[in-house]
Amino acid sequence: MFANVISWINGYLWSTPMLVLVVCAGLYFTFRLRFVQVRKIPTQLHLLFNGKSSERGMSSFQAFCLAIAGRVGTGNIAGVATAIAAGGPGALFWMWVMALIGAATSFVECTMAQLYKGEVNGEYRGGIAYYLGRGTGIQFLGYLFAVVMIVAELAMFGIQSHEIAAATENAFSVPTWVTGVVLIVFLALIIFGGAKRIASVANIVVPFMAIAYVLIALIILFANANNIPETFATIFQSAFGAGPIGGGMMGAAVLWGVRRGVYSNEAGMATATQSAAAAEVSHPAKQGLVQCFSVYIDTLFVCTATGLMLISTGAYNVIAPTGGFLVHNLDTEAGAVWTQAAVDSLVPIGAQFVAIALMFFAFTTIMNMFYNCETALTFFFHKSGKMPSGYVVSIRLIVMLFVFIGTVVSGSTIWSLGDVGCGMLIWGNVFCLLFLVPKAALLLRDFESQQKQGIDPVFNPSQYPQLGDLPLWKDAYEGYESGKLKN
Template sequence: MGFEAILGKVSEYLWSVPMLVFIAVVAGVYTIATGFLQVRFFKDMITQTFTGKSSASGVSPFQALVIGLSGRVGTGNIAGVATAIAAGGPGAVFWMWFIAFFGSAAAFAESTLAQIYKKRVDGEYRGGPAYYAEKGLGWKWYGYIFAVVAAVSTCLLTPGIQANAIAESMNNAFGITPLITGIALVAIVGYVIFGGIRRIAFLASYVVPIMALFYLLVAAIVIFANIEQVPSTFALIFSSAFGVDSAFGGIIGAAISWGVKRGLYSNEAGQGTGAQAAAAAEVSHPVKQGLVQSFSVYIDTLLICTATALMILMTGNYSVENPDGGFLVDYANGMEAGAGYTQAAVDGVLGGFGSAFVAISLFFFAFTTLVAYFYIAETNLFYIVRGEKRKIFSNIMKPLFLAAVFFGTVRSASFAWTLADIGLGLMVWVNLIAVILLYKPTILAFKDYQTQKREGLDPVFRPSQVDIKNADYWEERELEEEMQRKTV
């Protein structure tokens, strides 16, 4: 068995039935415990997104949202949706919606925990699974496990698929060879990551919202041009999701597996990466940023992924693989599943503009995801390495990350996806174990937020009042407030 085949088996094992059941359990527990916050607190999600300002140590809630979105909105929204449809049929789209709705509760939990146990490191807020495993569970060794897994995954395993998708789309649209794309991409990414979190936040604040709006606008044009296909397309999605459709009834397992896998790859709910962006926010209560990050899952999957799926399905630019070999349907005439499906869909309505627009959109989406990956890798590196050695190891990590980016542009898409799936799978397993074990502080913080809201207050977190221990940053803040009151 070759090296790539071995990696494929590892990916299959990580994403087997136990993983899907575990994800469903964690998401379900937090959905029920919060009384379906996905619906009840939707207004708060939007309000908190645009409330608050940045500080010397942290970014604003909106900036934290777009940093999180810069990691979420990427290849998964364009190429990932295509691969989900190719492997799981149209029904995979429904399971992407399913994991987005319930997964937003897991995103809330991990992001709230990241805020509760965040620390100020070198003048900037840092947090995430490694930090809440150490402080919340008291398992420093487990924090190191996640930090190593996350640093390796986001530095070496997951960047390749973003770079590969950029190279493929640029080649399709403009005939630019992957080698040239790789060199240019390394130069641009290198400029940004050497600028620190401030440059990352500035870039994400402008690029992500603007490109997302333009992408949704073009998608709306394509969908409107095929408006008569809307009822039949939704009927196809639902019938395929539950094995009713005659063509895709035999691959319901693949629909669930690939829908969940690609949905999680896209929205990152439960992966732990969004939690690290959430920790960087300057807020008065952890739940505020938990709600903001929960909202970002909706933006990613229910808006952008759905737009891509509808364009592909309504225009008939897709193929679905037969597990036994060949295709169940081959409307794309053997085209490799990926950004090409979306490019063909837009081309069918807007002519040659489609390939170029999708390539440019994918470039910005994937580019900001690459930058977010480096921030996550560095955050976990800073957890592992303490003191003066941080800067040395950070400077070592940067060329390794850029090498992974370049390597991704010149490798096959299938190999890049396999590496990304392994990296994602490892992070999900390690993170969700910590998230479910830290149920108590998450719900205590949530109830505290609810109580203060009912009293007409702008919620402020004071860990001593809710019996949450080892929330170092918040304890220091609470002590400072007490000293100020005594002085006055």
């Protein structure tokens, strides 16, 4: 009965209107900002490696890694498999399209997160609750979406831990409950160290795991070089409803490409906005540009690596719209085990490697999700600037409970529950961003104007009173001016 209720809710959340909203909003942002996600790629790379941290905030790279920790997770390994199963290989093409469109959405939401960030317990905090509450002037929206963010992330915790447990059991025959216990022990060691420890771990683990995973994918693709032309032909044919696999499935390819694309890169879901707000930057648009690039890392590199491995090695099934299979190569449920089968076909310890990679991907995602939950909770205390320690401990214990539960429930149920969480965030966030994009466009013009003058852009809030009261940015600009005069 629970599974039926979740499925019914998803039917409304992920209906055609939601897909139209996400795609049309992304296209609107793209044109309104003059393809900022493409024409500013050199600037994105420059900003990524030139920021510095402070006592209150992370460096741009640390915030980027924390965001990547959230974006790169089970969606890149298990999520790609479920997209191909339901939508055919063409779903991968529509995931690419969503990455390009979603990067513009990410710029808007992450720039707003920087603009309306606050300070709680001596650290920068921000995200969807802050920019909806302060940016729109409707405080109720902030409190509402603080709750939605917490509920949604709790629902998605289980997906990460479930896939870790399933892959570990498949590779090492470890009972899922044992994996659950190990996960919560390691998670406790990190999250009880606070935001800076989470960022430090992400700063080390994320680049290493992403590079290692892409390298093993390149090895698989090189070994299957003869299949690469056919693989791309299959993807494009399937994407547009052509070929033996794609016939009559274009709608499914678009649906699942958009659905899993959004789940994977999280653009429009607001889950990267909390880490974006934590960065120490001199202009809000800077971190918006950095977060554009994180969408590309997620989808164009990691998701593509997974998809090409699955298709080139034949380690996938495609479910026919009328029932049965259009392609039936494996006897297992769609998920990380398909990727394990793909790598296992050429690498002796393929299943073990994927299990370890997934463990790192999903574990760092869990760290990011916890940070999001805790940050959303801080909005209830942003006016005083102090959150009692009892609330911090409580949210940490609740998170660990949901992580353990995820390891012992069924895959289909936990993915459906995660879809509910994603859907709730996307509906509210994207709709509100349509009203906030003029502010993002204003900040982008200010940034580019200073950039053209050959100076490092610095935001002066007094020039833009229409953006509201921004005490942190006022203090930052005054500090910059006094330091310049001193020099």
